[in-house]
Amino acid sequence: MSEVDFEPQIQHHPRIFFPNLLSPHECTELEFIHKCSSTVGYRPNVFSTTLSHLIATNSSQFIIPFIPIRERLKDKLEEFFKCEFELFIEFTGLISWSRGASIGWHSDDNRPYLKQRHFSVVCYLNTYGKDFNGGLFHFQDGEPATIIPAAGDVVMYTADDRNIHSVDELLIYSTHHFFHLSTSIKSYHFNLSDMKLSLGQITDGERLTLALWFSRDGSSDEDTKLVSLLSQHLLYKNIASSLLPLPASSNMYWFSQDQASNDQFGFNICWARLHILGYDIYFSQDTSCDSDVSELMLKPVHLVRGAELLDQEFANILHVLQVILGILGYIFC
Ligand SMILES: O=C(O)CCC(=O)C(=O)O
Numbered sequence: 001m002s003e004v005d006f007e008p009q010i011q012h013h014p015r016i017f018f019p020n021l022l023s024p025h026e027c028t029e030l031e032f033i034h035k036c037s038s039t040v041g042y043r044p045n046v047f048s049t050t051l052s053h054l055i056a057t058n059s060s061q062f063i064i065p066f067i068p069i070r071e072r073l074k075d076k077l078e079e080f081f082k083c084e085f086e087l088f089i090e091f092t093g094l095i096s097w098s099r100g101a102s103i104g105w106h107s108d109d110n111r112p113y114l115k116q117r118h119f120s121v122v123c124y125l126n127t128y129g130k131d132f133n134g135g136l137f138h139f140q141d142g143e144p145a146t147i148i149p150a151a152g153d154v155v156m157y158t159a160d161d162r163n164i165h166s167v168d169e170l171l172i173y174s175t176h177h178f179f180h181l182s183t184s185i186k187s188y189h190f191n192l193s194d195m196k197l198s199l200g201q202i203t204d205g206e207r208l209t210l211a212l213w214f215s216r217d218g219s220s221d222e223d224t225k226l227v228s229l230l231s232q233h234l235l236y237k238n239i240a241s242s243l244l245p246l247p248a249s250s251n252m253y254w255f256s257q258d259q260a261s262n263d264q265f266g267f268n269i270c271w272a273r274l275h276i277l278g279y280d281i282y283f284s285q286d287t288s289c290d291s292d293v294s295e296l297m298l299k300p301v302h303l304v305r306g307a308e309l310l311d312q313e314f315a316n317i318l319h320v321l322q323v324i325l326g327i328l329g330y331i332f333c
């Protein structure tokens, strides 16, 4: 599909679709960042990575790849909607959906606290049919009626009720990835059968987007907030001078079948991502069996592959993820 603005309907349904606006490298780089930084999101079966979270977890270097992409998207949006130099980025986030996630008909400004959102931009970072199934985007009226997510494609639309849209439920991915649960990890906090069920939800495929909202209102400028967070963070020199990530509170990584409940079963999303890649983790012997999960997030860990315990000690589980995903080529391809 080439660039499509559907000129005749522009007043009624102001929107535009750009194929291949992001390069494959940009999509892969953002996927890498999401997979090693994401937390459980705002709705069940959704994970997200916000820029403020990257700062809070001492991973602000990961903001750098967003900068040229955000600028390019803003330029395109302002040019198409003829509002050059008028818009501010209100929110930037990587959002992934796992099996069962969906969203019904809505406009993106449909709550009083969302009224500052004037334009929406959704960039697809992976591809329907290849990386996941389900998850098609539909506009209620006008053209295009349906968007089939493909890595690099971008849709831009006004956030008001001229662009009511929905996204179909993410379905089970056709090729079920094999994963192996070893007992070599200290899994005393977890119920393994429940963990297998929950893990299935992300091994079935994840639909990943970069979502941005734009505002005409300067008081909603995300950058002002980010600069303030960054400068506060830099005051903590010991943390900021280290390049090691610092996990947030453990419940932000806690994923269970029913995220709405306080179910003690479920597991850590970082842990799950390592399992999918064929790794387990091992906390050194002096980590007390009574440590609660929140402490474990901050503990040094070793990797286990099959029956082999690897020598290298990592600062914490986020550090492991960054290294393993980096080595596996997420960042360099
Ligand atoms: O991911 C998409 O295709 C759109 C998601 C959406 O509509 C929303 O988050 O408001």
Ligand SMILES: [Fe+2]
Pocket (backbone or CB within 6 Å): 106, 107, 108, 165
């Ligand atoms: Fe939406």
